Structure formats: structure tokens, C-alpha cells
Amino acid sequence: MATAVEYLLPLDEKWEFPRGYLTLGKHLGEGEFGTVVQGEAIGILEENVITTVAVKMLKDSHSDSDMIDLVKEMEVLKLIGAHENVLRVLGCCTQNGPLLIITEFAQYGNLLHFLRKRHYFIYKNTSEMLAEHTLLTFALQVARGMEYLASKKCVHRDLAARNILVSHVFVLKIADFGLARNIQSKEYYKKKTKGRLPVKWMAPEALTHLLFTIKSDVWSYGILLWEILTLGGVPYPAFTDMGKLIKDLKSGYRLEQPSNCSSKTYNLMRECWHYLPEERPNFSSIAQELCEMLPSEVLDQHASENFWSNSNESNSSNTKSESNFSSTESEYNSSYTESESSSSDNENEVDNLLP
Numbered sequence: 001m002a003t004a005v006e007y008l009l010p011l012d013e014k015w016e017f018p019r020g021y022l023t024l025g026k027h028l029g030e031g032e033f034g035t036v037v038q039g040e041a042i043g044i045l046e047e048n049v050i051t052t053v054a055v056k057m058l059k060d061s062h063s064d065s066d067m068i069d070l071v072k073e074m075e076v077l078k079l080i081g082a083h084e085n086v087l088r089v090l091g092c093c094t095q096n097g098p099l100l101i102i103t104e105f106a107q108y109g110n111l112l113h114f115l116r117k118r119h120y121f122i123y124k125n126t127s128e129m130l131a132e133h134t135l136l137t138f139a140l141q142v143a144r145g146m147e148y149l150a151s152k153k154c155v156h157r158d159l160a161a162r163n164i165l166v167s168h169v170f171v172l173k174i175a176d177f178g179l180a181r182n183i184q185s186k187e188y189y190k191k192k193t194k195g196r197l198p199v200k201w202m203a204p205e206a207l208t209h210l211l212f213t214i215k216s217d218v219w220s221y222g223i224l225l226w227e228i229l230t231l232g233g234v235p236y237p238a239f240t241d242m243g244k245l246i247k248d249l250k251s252g253y254r255l256e257q258p259s260n261c262s263s264k265t266y267n268l269m270r271e272c273w274h275y276l277p278e279e280r281p282n283f284s285s286i287a288q289e290l291c292e293m294l295p296s297e298v299l300d301q302h303a304s305e306n307f308w309s310n311s312n313e314s315n316s317s318n319t320k321s322e323s324n325f326s327s328t329e330s331e332y333n334s335s336y337t338e339s340e341s342s343s344s345d346n347e348n349e350v351d352n353l354l355p
């Protein structure tokens with residue numbers, strides 16, 4: 001395994017954490033090139049106090065470009081700063097061994113698994129209204145996290161339920177900044193290299209011109225909202241080729257209204273899926289709209305802690321325990337499609353597409 005030593009990463013004293021104070025534990029999940037394990041870090045938040053953390057590192061089979069991507073993810077995380085609904089980096093080990101990124105630990109793993117596991121609980125134990133309100137508190141948290149990222153000029157590019165984490169008090173954290181880019185100097189990020197992309201979550205302009213903006217994140221947020229309301233449904237299950245998806249979207253085809261989803265919530269999704277990016281709402285107005293849709297007692301309950309806290313026992317037919325929450329590679333792979341560099345890879349043409 002190539003280590004950070006081979007790559008001679010510069011020391012960033014503000015973030016460097018001593019390896020000897022970190023113990024690695026069980027496997028939590030994995031993405032295309034990274035593996036995440038649970039860990040314990042002594043003194044990372046408070047002197048002499050042990051904190052449970054998550055540690056992201058490269059898989060043994062990684063390439064040089066995977067290493068570059070992980071370094072980029074680390075730098076984006078460091079730049080973003082702290083927000084309740086964004087996964088916080090706590091430290092990094094960059095010297096004398098493999099690169100390790102230490103983040104907050106999210107007890108309930110990713111949102112996709114969380115929702116799928118509670119499918120039975122939510123439909124059998126609650127009224128439709130309560131179920132929807134509870135799910136909308138999740139949507140609201142993601143909107144607030146995205147509002148913050150937008151204010152930091154960060155385009156996430158991979159907003160999906162699999163990349164949202166659920167922490168111990170049912171607070172949602174936007175995670176997986178592997179594709180995220182800072183767009184400080186321009187309002188968009190234009191992907192120029194080959195790579196695997198989450199096509200079913202991508203806006204039309206991202207599919208056709210590899211053009212990513214805060215508004216293409218809004219489109220993805222609409223798909224994520226659909227995933228939430230379907231409790232982990234698979235968008236476009238019959239998807240086979242990207243060309244057909246682009247054609248269908250252009251002619252107005254959209255994901256259908258989920259059952260048990262109010263027209264108001266579905267309308268919000270449809271607003272996010274406006275073909276023209278400038279017609280889509282921004283994250284502040286999405287958060288505002290969700291607040292208006294939720295009764296104040298639900299908002300006060302903050303993240304519906306009372307609602308979810310009993311949800312584990314009620315799903316006794318599911319033998320998987322929380323600790324077994326891990327994303328499988330095949331599930332991960334089915335969410336991404338290899339992209340070619342855009343055929344119209346031309347900055348002027350991209351500029352013409354901008355509002």
C-alpha cells in the first residue's frame with residue numbers, strides 16, 4: 001500500500017493528530033476507493049478524553065488518483081468548517097504512514113440503510129401524517145446543511161441518501177465529500193476528467209455538459225427527498241442507459257409521486273427538478289418552505305428524537321444490528337456510472353449555458 005510518506009504530504013499542524021493516540025476498530029463501510037472504520041481517539045476533542053470517531057482511509061488496491069481524491073476530500077472538509085448538519089473533520093494523520101481522515105462518528109450509519117431498516121416501523125406504527133412530518137424533519141436538516149455548504153461556495157456533486165449519515169441523536173450529517181469542489185472563483189465546476197458519476201442523481205446540465213453548480217445540487221436534493229419519502233426507494237429502477245434518461249428528462253419525464261407523500265411535498269420535489277437551473281429554488285427557500293410545512297411541535301421536537309428512539313425494537317424481523325450497518329461495494333457500484341470527458345468540453349459553451 002502506498003502511504004502518505006510516499007506522497008510526502010505537507011504537515012498541517014492545525015489538523016495533524018498523533019497516530020499513537022488513535023486506535024482503529026471495526027469496519028463501518030466503504031466507497032469506491034475509501035474504507036471507513038470506527039476508532040477511538042484520545043484527546044481529540046478534550047484532553048485525556050476518549051472519543052469514538054470514524055476514520056477514512058484508502059483501500060489496499062488504490063491508485064495514485066485515489067490518493068489525490070482523498071487528499072482533496074480532506075482539504076474540502078478542512079475548509080468547510082463546522083455546521084450541525086455537515087460531517088465535521090476532527091483531525092488527520094498525514095505523516096509516517098497511511099493517510100487517515102478522522103471525523104465525527106455517526107452511530108446509525110447512512111440514511112439509506114437507516115430508512116430501509118425502518119420501513120416496517122414507520123408504516124405500521126404511525127399515521128401517514130406523522131410519518132411524513134418526521135421524514136420532512138430529515139429533509140429540513142439536509143436543506144440546512146446544504147444552505148451552509150452553498151454559503152461556503154461548495155458544490156457537493158454527490159448528494160444522495162447513501163451519503164447522509166445519521167448520528168446518535170438522529171441529527172443528519174451531510175458526508176462523503178469525495179466529489180465536492182470549491183467554486184470560489186466561478187459559480188460552477190466543470191468536470192474535465194473521466195470518472196464514475198452518480199447519474200441518476202444528476203441534473204440534466206450535469207449529465208449533458210458535466211456542469212455542476214449549487215442548482216445541480218438542488219436537483220440531486222429533489223432525488224434525495226424522493227428517497228426519503230419512499231424510505232430508501234431506488235430511483236429509476238429500470239435505468240439502463242444515460243442517453244435515454246437525458247432524453248426522457250428533457251421531454252418532461254420525472255420520478256412519480258411516492259405513495260403516502262402529500263402533493264405539497266411532491267411539488268417541492270418537482271420544483272427541484274425544473275429543467276432550467278435558474279428556475280429551481282435555492283436551499284434557503286427550500287428550508288423555509290419545509291419549516292412552513294411542519295407544525296411547530298414537530299420542529300420543536302428537533303430531529304424527531306422521541307419518534308425514532310423506539311424504532312429499533314419494532315423491527316425485530318430484521319436481524320441486522322446497527323453495528324452491522326455497512327455499505328456493500330455492489331450497492332455502491334450500482335449508484336455510479338463511468339463518465340467520459342464531456343464531448344462539448346469547452347469553457348465558452350459552458351458559459352453560454354449559465355443563467
Ligand code: AMP
Nearest residue numbers: 029030031036054104105106110176327
Ligand atoms: P464514504 O466512503 O464516506 O461514502 O463512506 C462509506 C460508508 O461508511 C457510509 O455509507 C457509511 O455507512 C459508513 N460511514 C462513513 N462515514 C461514517 C461515519 N462518520 N460514521 C459512521 N459510519 C460512517
